[in-house]
Structure formats: C-alpha cells, structure tokens
C-alpha cells in the first residue's frame with residue numbers, strides 16, 4: 080500500500096463530512112468493519128455503526144472489546160465508557176461509508192469493469208479475473224459483495240498497485256443503482272441479462288432495466304445482448320459491443336454443440352467464423368462464457384487469443400462447505416479459489432466455528448499479482464493471528480520458503496503428494512480444518528482423504544438461507560423483542576451444533592431443545608447461549624445442573640421433584656413455567672395457580688426466567704377466536720403468577736406462524752421453529768407451493784441413480800409386484816428408502832422426484848434402502864443426481880402427497896443421511 084492509500088481518522092472525518100472527536104487524530108485507518116465479529120487488523124480498523132436489520136450501535140461495546148478504537152456513529156454513544164476511542168459522528172453511517180468509497184475510487188486512476196444483471200454477475204466477474212490476471216493487477220469484489228454495503232467495501236480494497244478493477248453491483252429496488260454507480264465509476268459496463276430473478280422491488284421489466292442501466296451512465300464501452308434490452312430505451316456507452324444467440328450482433332453465436340461435459344461454440348465475429356471448445360455444457364455457463372468472450376474482444380484481444388484463454392476456464396465454486404471429517408474433525412472445503420480476499424472470508428467462517436477446540440488451516444502457495452512473496456506471506460501470517468487460527472499446514476515451495484514468517488504452530492510440505500504420504504504425522508483430531516489451495520495443488524484429494532465417507536444421499540443445508548430466514552422474522556419484531564430458536568429434533572432434522580452455532584453467532588437470545596441429551600450435545604459443542612429443555616426427565620436433573628440447562632416446569636410434580644433434587648447451595652436456578660391454555664399437552668392449568676405461586680414464593684432456589692404457553696392454531700383463521708381466548712387466559716395466569724414474584728419473567732406465546740399473524744402477541748419473546756427452515760403455514764403464498772414471501776429454502780435432499788433398467792409392458796417392479804409401466808419404459812433405482820426417511824406412503828407413484836429438472840414418479844413399493852422411479856423419456860444416466868426435495872419440489876408438496884405436514888417430512892430424514900452445510 081502506498082501513502083495515498085492510507086488515511087488518518089481525521090482525514091476520513093473530513094471526507095465524510097462528519098464531526099470528529101479524537102483521542103488521537105492521527106490514528107491510521109486501513110480497514111473498514113461493519114460487523115463487530117469480523118476480526119481484522121483491529122487497531123487500524125474503523126467500525127461503521129450501520130442501522131440495518133440490527134442496529135450497529137448495539138455492537139460498539141463488542142467491537143471495542145475486540146480491540147477496535149475508531150468508530151463512525153450516527154447516534155449519541157456513552158463515549159466515556161470507551162476512553163481510548165476516536166469518534167466520527169454523521170447523519171447516516173451507510174451514506175458515510177459510500178462517500179468514503181466514492182472518494183477512494185476517485186483517487187485511483189485504474190480501468191474498471193462494472194457488472195450487473197439478473198444472473199451470472201459473480202461467475203462472469205470471477206472468470207474475467209481468471210482470463211485477465213496474467214495481464215493486469217486486478218482488484219475485484221470478494222465473493223458476491225454487490226450490495227449497498229458490499230460495493231463500498233469492495234472498492235475500498237483498491238490500492239496504487241492495481242490497474243484493473245472488476246466489481247459487481249446488485250440492486251433490489253429503484254433508486255439504488257445511482258449510488259453504486261458513483262462508487263464503482265466503471266469505464267466498461269457489462270449487462271449480463273435481465274430475467275425474473277429478484278423482481279419484487281420493480282413494477283416491471285422496463286423499470287428494472289432502466290434502473291440497472293444507471294450503473295453505466297459514464298462508461299466508454301457498453302457490453303450487452305440485444306436479447307436483454309427493450310426498444311425505446313437509450314443505451315449508454317460511446318462504444319457498444321453486443322452478443323446474441325439468435326440475432327445479428329458483434330459476436331453472434333450460430334451453433335452450440337453439446338459434448339457431454341464440454342461444448343463447442345461456433346460464432347460469427349468480424350465477418351469470420353470462429354469456434355471455441357469450453358469445459359462446460361450447461362446453459363448458464365455457456366451464456367457466461369459468451370459474455371466473457373465478447374468482453375475480451377471488446378478489450379482488444381484477438382479472436383484466437385480469446386478462444387485459447389476461454390478453453391482454460393475453470394468452474395467457480397461459490398460455496399464454503401462444512402462437512403464432517405475423520406476423527407471428530409469438521410472440514411471446510413474451499414479448495415477452488417486461492418487469493419487473499421477469499422482467504423480472509425474463509426478464515427472468518429473458520430473463526431466462527433466453535434465445535435472443536437482447535438482451528439487449523441491447510442494452505443497452498445498463493446499468488447497475488449502486485450505483491451512480493453515476502454509481503455504476501457507476511458500479510459497472511461498477520462491474518463492468521465487476527466483470525467485466531469491455531470495451526471497451519473503449508474503446502475508448496477514458496478510458502479515453505481517463508482515459514483519463518485509464521486508465528487503459530489506450523490508444518491510444511493513441498494507438495495500435495497508429500498503431504499498425503501505423511502498425513503498421519505499430523506494427527507488431525509477434534510479440530511476444524513479449512514482446506515484452501517490454488518487449483519494446481521489438487522486439494523480435492525486432501526478433502527477426500529480427510530472427509531468422512533459421504534453416502535450418496537445427502538441433506539444439504541444452506542446456512543445463508545437460514546440466516547436470511549432468521550432476519551426475515553427479526554425484521555417483524557419490535558426492538559427489544561427476543562428470539563428463542565427452537566432447535567429440537569436436531570433442528571427439525573437439519574443438524575445440531577452446526578445450526579445452533581450459526582444461531583449463536585447471529586445472537587438469537589435463547590435456544591430450546593426437547594430433551595436433556597440434545598442440550599448436553601450442544602454444550603459439548605461449545606454453545607454458550609441459554610438453553611431451555613422442554614421435557615426435563617428427573618433422571619437427568621443432575622446433568623441439567625452441570626451443563627446449565629434450564630428446565631421447562633410444566634406440573635407440580637416436576638416442580639416438587641426438581642426442588643427436592645436441587646442441592647441446598649443452589650440459588651436462583653433458572654426455570655421456565657409452561658401454562659396450558661387449551662393445548663392439553665403439558666402445562667399448569669388455572670386451578671394449579673394457587674399451589675404453584677405458594678411453592679415459588681417460598682423458595683429462593685429458583686428464578687422464573689419466563690412464563691409461556693403454546694397456542695394451538697396460530698395459522699388458522701377459523702380458530703382465531705380461540706387463539707384470542709388462549710392469550711386472555713394466559714395473561715390472567717401470568718398476572719396471578721408474576722404478582723407473587725418480585726420480578727417480571729419474560730412472556731412468550733407465539734410459534735413461527737403466529738409471528739406474522741399476531742404481532743400484538745409478540746410480548747417479550749417469540750419462539751421461532753420451522754420458519755427458520757423456510758416454511759410458514761401462515762404465509763399465504765406458501766400454503767400449497769412452499770415458496771415466495773421472503774422465506775428461503777434451507778434444506779435440499781438429494782440422492783443418486785444406482786442402476787437403470789428397461790421395463791416391458793406386463794413386467795412388474797419391486798416387492799409384491801405392485802409396480803408396472805403399462806406401456807413399458809425406463810426405471811431408475813435410487814439410493815433412498817424408508818430407512819432414510821422416505822416414507823412407504825410415497826410408493827406406487829404417490830411420490831415424485833426431480834431428475835434433470837423433471838418430475839419422475841415412484842414405481843412400486845418403497846424399499847428399506849432404495850426405491851424405483853419412472854424415468855421414461857428423461858435424460859438420465861447412472862450416477863446422476865436425483866432431487867427428493869428442494870425449492871421447486873418443496874417439502875410442502877411432499878407433505879401434500881402423503882397427507883402429512885412439512886414438519887414430519889423434515890424431521891423424518893434419518894440420521895444416517897449425511898448433512899452437508901454450506902455458505903454461498
């Protein structure tokens with residue numbers, strides 16, 4: 080970084096036109112932080128207290144504790160609590176972040192490519208990086224940082240050594256793009272396409288297109304396809320460069336030959352026939368390749384050079400996967416990209432994992448244009464300290480040559496082969512391991528070696544979607560209303576500590592499990608949130624005490640036996656009182672109140688943390704009167720109880736479907752269950768299809784084809800000869816059966832799975848470990864993926880097929896089906 084890239088806190092105050100209050104006005108700022116938990120170079124970080132779903136001001140204490148000393152705020156803060164801090168006060172912290180980015184961008188004279196569109200932004204950006212990295216020092220958006228916050232943070236990375244920037248911009252409504260345009264200031268603009276994705280914020284396609292085009296108002300060159308623009312809209316750019324699959328364009332694709340895993344694109348360019356073979360065959364990749372191709376041409380590369388580079392493109396992985404490893408390890412597989420900004424993101428993810436005592440990084444040589452190897456490994460060493468990584472396994476000659484720079488436990492191997500041959504000397508055990516390496520090191524082999532054997536049937540859990548669902552419900556709550564996340568039954572089948580850990584990271588207030596065992600497992604995995612246990616069996620009282628698990632007390636018997644059990648020296652042990660207001664399952668009824676209050680009044684040993692009830696039909700209009708009655712009874716019983724206590728316990732009554740329908744009953748806390756996993760019976764659009772309404776699908780259950788057979792008319796399939804194809808056809812045997820949770824009720828065509836995007840009904844009875852599906856006329860081969868449920872074929876659809884509820888579909892997926900967690 081040169082001098083021009085470093086700012087003092089005082090300069091920043093000037094740039095953002097904020098009011099400064101400094102202990103040290105010359106404090107240097109090199110990194111910008113918006114999340115107090117993202118660890119970075121704390122002493123030189125500036126924390127922006129942005130008001131988004133949570134108010135950033137709530138996290139100032141936390142950030143200060145993590146060593147941050149520079150803060151930009153928009154409301155008054157008790158500054159005397161932070162004696163060493165510098166402050167900048169502004170009207171709007173997000174705007175200030177954007178202003179700073181505009182200034183920083185304007186201070187650098189580099190060529191910038193700006194990308195927007197409905198799909199493909201991130202892939203096109205990553206591919207252009209692959210294609211151009213040999214000729215330019217490139218700075219680009221990390222992952223898909225393309226929002227009002229992500230874009231300023233991306234642009235902030237620019238320094239004097241860069242001569243090309245590639246940034247993506249994503250918007251969700253009118254008015255957002257001009258802000259991003261001022262920050263990115265592209266010279267070359269790429270519109271990937273305009274599709275239905277993320278349509279909610281716009282009146283129509285025209286409005287969306289016009290808004291997106293605002294990114295390109297100042298560009299020299301505009302790259303687009305006539306297929307994606309509309310008539311009577313002025314297009315930006317002095318020069319225009321176009322591609323198309325079906326009409327004349329600068330680069331017109333005339334034929335696409337599918338070769339299985341690769342394809343040949345034939346095109347007309349400058350009156351000549353050109354052709355390229357690319358290692359992809361799916362439509363989305365082909366479109367993205369074409370966009371990159373036309374960009375190379377627009378930048379002056381020859382057709383020959385372009386086609387050579389395109390043939391070498393490699394797939395961009397955009398997920399960080401968390402998988403179970405051997406010997407009680409967890410693995411994060413990030414073995415497809417290897418640059419320092421993606422390393423930093425992956426290290427944050429590693430740092431968030433608390434399930435094992437140790438965090439380990441397996442890292443190959445990296446290559447970063449514009450930096451000497453010495454600078455690079457020094458920077459990486461600093462990162463490893465900041466992100467609290469315990470040990471490093473370095474693979475490659477370069478990283479080995481710089482081993483003296485690393486201050487943590489480390490070992491080095493000259494190549495992947497040597498590492499694999501000697502892997503046993505590392506004794507990997509009970510640790511979280513991030514595997515990150517440049518492609519040529521072939522770290523897939525490392526992952527394969529360290530991963531527990533994964534069966535072909537997996538439940539993939541999208542942690543971004545889960546986070547987004549959590550925020551969806553939080554945004555419906557008034558400030559101060561707490562969230563209790565229901566993680567009973569392995570988080571509705573989606574996992575145990577992996578989910579709890581994520582919820583803890585996002586600061587839910589409480590967790591609830593059904594049984595003591597589940598609570599113990601969470602404690603052992605490092606979960607420190609308070610945990611309520613709904614069925615506290617007396618034989619496990621002792622364990623509850625040891626693991627600080629808080630019982631739900633639902634009867635006088637349980638209360639008495641718990642009091643009887645509690646050692647004398649325990650005071651104010653946290654408990655939760657459950658009231659029965661009409662469910663008639665567990666809970667105190669009104670005639671228990673007198674005895675209950677007497678017992679609670681006479682003891683100092685217990686503290687009633689909360690008093691709650693469960694409503695029986697929050698999602699069902701026809702029972703709304705009963706719901707109101709339940710709450711009235713609840714309130715009466717709450718009053719009676721709390722009047723005899725010297726304090727006010729937390730009140731909560733609502734489950735997922737109550738949150739949107741009964742805002743007047745949020746009280747102090749809500750209990751969020753199935754909504755986290757993307758289903759809410761109260762949201763209209765979800766009733767039959769299970770999508771839309773702002774919730775995202777979290778879990779996808781996949782299996783694969785083991786064998787394909789031809790069936791003739793008259794032949795039968797499976798046990799009891801129940802299945803047949805009257806006209807003959809093809810069936811596929813897939814690796815999922817009722818022991819995996821695919822109910823026998825799905826047999827004989829009742830259930831349907833997705834093969835190559837099309838529905839394939841079951842044939843015959845479901846077996847224990849497999850079943851057969853009709854794939855007549857579909858494009859399928861042995862080994863192909865088969866979707867049991869996902870966003871399209873939702874758990875709601877499956878539930879309807881066998882007349883049950885989504886809850887049962889989710890929780891039925893048996894524990895032998897491996898869970899794979901990922902981040903996008």
Ligand SMILES: *Cc1c(COP(=O)(O)O)cnc(C)c1O
Pocket residue numbers: 565567613693733734735736750751752753754
């Ligand atoms: C499971 C459960 C919930 C959550 O219900 P959802 O419908 O999944 O949101 C809430 N409260 C209690 C007492 C529960 O047992």
